Amino acid sequence: MIQATRNYFLFLRRCGRIAFVGDWRYYAWMGLLTAICLFGLNAYCKQLVHGLIVTGMTDEVSWGVYIANFTFLVGVAAAAVMMVIPVYIYGNEDLHDLVIFGELLAVAAIIMCLAFVTVDLGRPDRFWHLIPGIGQFNFPASMLSWDVIVLNGYLLLNVYICGYLLYRRYQKKKPSKWFYYPFVFIAIVWAVSIHTVTAFLYVGLGGRPFWNSAIVGPRFLASAFTAGPALIILALQVVRRVTASAPAGVAVRLRSDVIAAPRQATLKDLDLLAHHLPELDTVSMEDRLASLHGATVLDVAAGDVLLRQGTTEDSAFFVLSGRVVVKREEGGRFRITRSAGPGEQFGEVSALAGTPRVATATAEKRSLVLRLPAASLRRLMQSHKMNEIVQSRMSERLMITDHGLLMLRSIVQVSMLINVFLLLNEVFKEFYSGNLHVASAKYLFIGLHGHYALVPWIWTAIGLNVIAMILLVLPLSRSLKWLNVACVLCIIGIWIEKGMGLVIPGFIPTPLGAIVDYRPSLNETLVCLGIWAFGLLLYTIFLRMAVPILQGRLSKANEGQEL
Amino acid sequence: MENLPEKTRGKNGTKANYWLGGIALGFFGLGAFFLANGGGHPVTQQNIPLVDPKFIATTPWRETYADMVKANEDLSDYDCYGCHEKNNPPPIRYDANQKIIIPKEHSDIVMAHGAHDRNNLCYNCHNEQNLLTLQVRDGREIKFDNIPQLCGSCHGPTLRDWEAGAHGRTSGYWDRSLGGIQRLSCANCHNPHAPRIPTREPAPGPHPLRGPAPAPANPETAR
């Protein structure tokens, strides 16, 4: 028990340390984000001292960009987890590791949401009044109390799931289904609930006719499922880029394609392998001898290529000593998908399935490698335990395939179509009947009594959304360049639509008909930027820890080694 | 330096060091900037003048005879027989358009009681037999400090409302068991000769939290 705790703390310490290690781009990025965070913190301190008068909010428009950003980010958090559905319900393996990136984004987004709500409070020191039992928690009447529960619960769920999955990966152990499957399914339902509850915050206010409409909830979800996966599409490509080792085409300095002649494998080699892979001991002597047929051992130096992406051959490899790095060309650059140490395998998927190699394997340093024909590997896998370990390790790779990105694209595509359709519904409902509750919609879309502040914003947002929708529907967006354009348009369009297009017009005109324009102040903007920078900072740190674990380069096996 | 491309590993060391050094200097500079900025004064407050105390005064617009008596004020204005003769009711004169001619001794009076000069006869209310009292149409005499009965003889619904407290201001205690009330009488608000309430200057409108007060809406565009 104590040892387990100590191991866990060591894991956390290593993760923490790796957050401070990187190349100049990493330092520059983190430095910039930290500086922006500090500006935001400074601005917030001024707000604490002087009060919310430093923002642009008034009694007439009493919620502004803080709550607008909060609303947008709850949607991102909800959508990040919805990617989980294709993986766990439809068993789509391409997205398997990407689920973790989605959940980590959800964690960062929820923390940003909590930050935005806190900076909006007039008396944040009185937060303890919200704690049930100690304070006076108005549950279930107040939708804000529901929001407090679902947001914090969602944060805990995702932190647990990510933490568990990453720690098991770190330990090179298969995650136990019972420890995470139920939570994943709860998280899927919970994700829908966090955004519905946030929508109900607005819908439940009878005094604000612009919000008091049944369509607000579905619109929230539709826009969330557009913006969230769009953000993830972009984030994944960034991850792909920054973990790339070199552009494809630039010769990764390979020593030679000609490797010293392999020699026949013997039982002693299998024993050496069993030293690192104890499951091999369960293989019967008969199967072991049979597997040696056609098996060879290669002695390679750093840089030697063991197999190439795109070629087809049926051998699987086990590392006996040293280390082999498996790189995959994606989007024009090489990326490390996994790193195999003694006892670990590579090349087994193509060997067993007969498909072309998906990556290139090169030795990182002087290594001894056992090469088995597919038939040999199958003989070894007659043993139940051996079968299990090989199968489980097959999924230990970090692949960000274009196919996975295209699957996300289809989520964005459908969601944006629904989003635009719901917008048309809303516009019709507001303007066709000509009744008088239309004042807020008028203010937003065409201006009211000489006030036009939001009109350019909403039409820009609609324009961006429609162009994005058209792009997404066209096959043109199957190419990553256009897909990225569409994603950026989606994110900006939906951010404007949810912020300027939903929160602010609900307040204008006031319930007594007055029109007071809202414009965020410099201080308010700095606080928002600070929180966004903080969220990006967190997400970068999360990725900085998760990617090496998923690649297998940060694991229990290499504890004690210099990173 | 695990995932770094081999080709840049050599140069990367120095470049990263330069960046780290630059970032450290940048943070020191940022710290100095924050300290120099101090708390900052991110808001400029506008000048909102305090309201004139006349707008929160509760003094009634007019003083009635009853108020003057209570305050021991000079009642010589009400000493009708100081000028008029007893048993000799003053005549009322009209001009060619049937409009009443106000004698110069009473030039402070403007007659505007009733539309179309309906109530043009002084003795509709004043008692020609006894100028120190007032009279109702059915002959009852009303004292000057009890005018609601006179006004109410024509303005019945208003009298009913006034008696119940629904017309005219009541101040004091809504809970009569804890204290008394002060009722305003008709003449506290209405000039008996020109009872329509005159227009008055309103108190200033609301000042928004920031920026200048918006202009009043244009009446033509009062939709």
Add this chain to the structure above:
Amino acid sequence: MSRRNFLRGAVAVSGLTALAASLSPLLELSDFTNVDQFMQKYYKKMTPADMAKVLTRIEGEVQRQYGIRPHVRDYKPMDGVEFVYCLNLTRCIGCRKCVHACVAENNQSRNPEIQYIRVLKLPHGSLDVDKADHNYAPAAVPEPGFFYMPVQCQQCKNPPCVKVCPVHATWQETDGITVIDYSWCIGCRYCEAACPYFARRFNFADPQIPKDRLNPNMSYLGNRPRKRGVMEKCHFCIQRTRAGRYPACVEVCPVGARKFGNILDPESEVSYILREKRIFIQLKEEMGTSPRFFYYFDV
């Protein structure tokens, strides 16, 4: 130590310095809260002894800030009393004296300006608030072709603000007044979003009250001075009405358009009005808020 580690350390130190410097505005944060204020219990959970201590503390705070020792009491609702407000729209002339009397009585901030009552100028024939003018400033009122409707907290029977407050900082008392505990409010402004009558106000900055205009007759749930970051609104002048007196707006109205009283007393003027007047309305009745504020006309 390698150069890289030294530089990382330098960045860490400089980062922490920048962090500390960014927090420097907090040095001016003197009176935000203290232990007693922070730990103060919820109003409904306070014993009379707790409340007595809190009232003494508040009196001390006000004296320190304004130089005047006020008298702060915790008025409880009277039995058998439910307050109702009636406002005669035939009579209101739009002079706004009620607005300013309220400000003076209830120690509202003059700058930033907080006013619980908002007088709407509406054209004849319409109760559509989108046609209202809040900022009329003619030489004289009333203006022909318009009427005036003052709006303040309607003390609804079914208040949306009470429903949405996440910490129960606002609730309705037995005499019908919806009150706010200024020491409990967290300033989330959800109630302000929920109110259909624009009745609630938020303290965006520290309220400024001229010392010579401070009303020292205070109540805990009513007109004791507030701090920045909390909500406030009309409370029917609790310090007056729970002592049996009329609210300040009723006292000052020069035309007697405002009527206030106990609806459970059949002799009160408000009972008379609701019994005898044929036409009286509640603002935005369709919201289901069931206001205790009635606008009536002289028929």
